Amino acid sequence: MRFGPALALAALLLFVCDRDSPGGDGAARFLDAHAWARGEDWFGGFSALHLSADGGHATLLSDRTMVVEAQVHRDQDGRIIGLTPLSHWRPHASTGKKLTRAIADSEGLAIGPDGTLYISFEGVPRVARYARPGARAQVLNAPSTFRGLEGNRSLESLAIDARGRLYTLPEGGRDAQGRIPVYRRDAGRWQVVFSLPARGRFLPVGADIGPDGRLYVLERAVTLLGFRSRLRRWTLTETGAGAEIGAEETLLTTAVGTHDNLEGLSVWRDGEGALRATMVSDDNFMWFQRTELVEYSLPD
Template sequence: MRLRLALQLIPALLLGGAAYGVDVRSATHLGSFAWHHDAEWFGGWSGLELSDDGQSMTVLSDRARIATARIPRVDGRIAAVEDLRHWPVRSSGNSDLQGRAGDSEGLAIAPDGTIYISFEAVPRVARYAAMGGPAEVLPRAAAFRDQPINGSLEALAMDGQGRLYTMSETARSPDGRIPVHRWDGRSWTTPFTLPERGGFAPVAADFGPDGRLYVLERAATLIAFRSRLRRWEVTEDGVGGEETLFATPHGRHDNLEGLSVWRDAEGALRATMVSDDNFFGLQRTELVEYALPD
């Protein structure tokens, strides 16, 4: 029954995109790597950044923990996760974040190594000069004040000009679109919105080496999770060229929440994602990779 339902969803998802005039491109699933570790703090991975060559990663847990690791590959595919190191995500007073204040979700890393993290339950974006160091909280946008407690600033990305973009999982504009908030180093603005389609909500974002904005989305049901990846061209006038790269049936992957887009040794675009297991034994932590069309 579950397999039949999943198969029935595939044409419905594709036709749904076509009905909205969205270009549906074909991404290819390259593989999924089950990542295990026995430490009590391990899990809840919600943010992800890969190095330019895909050989190392930084991951962020939604329980105020950040970690780095190497990713050995065989024929381009993930073979292991090694040299795992971790640090607490700390407050501006250099103390460990606790409770709702430590609900860290989105991750972006500047070329100089500066780390930016978005928080959900207490909506804000913070800057970190080093792993495990104190936070410098950016001024809060007025739009952050009325965010849902469990549906706030999930996604965070940095463009080629060093500007930050964040969006809420569930807060919407009056016309039902997804507001995208941008920090230019001085102030927050909301330069554009994205269309919400098919019950998916944004959980991660990244600017790829092609300069396009990629948004990973999730739909949760009683059966399992579904995932979707869309992208846009971003200009000073807004966004355009919306493309749906993949939309999965229920249960294809676990709860994908972190996203990093990069180019492999052959120059092909890849999307790497990590799942949030919610520290729940029936879920799993996995690294999932797709080859993307240029």
């Protein structure tokens, strides 16, 4: 989601809030937050994140259609102490042309076991496949699949499970019961396999299927004083009709100003076998915001 003037004001107010008291309510335990800053024009606006299984390599996606690969440096306790950019490239359309304006609003990222990249877009709702950096997009849905979703609050999140099936959910779209529909691509077609309960003012902005097979959803609420973040998860059970969710848990709910505008989420296991959630903030290319990578330890 790209911010207008009102939300930019909220972000500015966040800048002057106390940001030195990380943590929040829930079972997740705060580990660290690392601010990352660079001056190159490709840097910033990160809305999605994928970490390698060992947490040492990051793939980030900006909402201006830029994919960045970086090495993640950690200290002996596993905390992030720096990132070294390795490469960056700009995804193009299926025609090979540069993506511009509304069709360039890239928001969600998932990576298959073979390294294939999948990107969800918001302005014109769609999911595209990129076989390799620089390859032309293969759009994985018909124009009617996500018809009716609000342009600036559509496919913000994308995840992939161990069987290579993609999941996406809209930031603002709701079904007739006021729940959040989750689409899954199976056997070449998209369908709503289940819906998530919408609670309070939080909207989904990131998702991942963890190594434990559960669905994790990062949510954001914007207030006049800044951002709040919430992390929820559900178990997934296959059924004859598709899948169903169970055992909803709220792992984290932060106070206003705890972190910046967290949008990207990657769940993985560290060297001790413990679950971690790594999140990245979208600075909206505004000087008073910042890019930060935030990590929490999660219970099994």
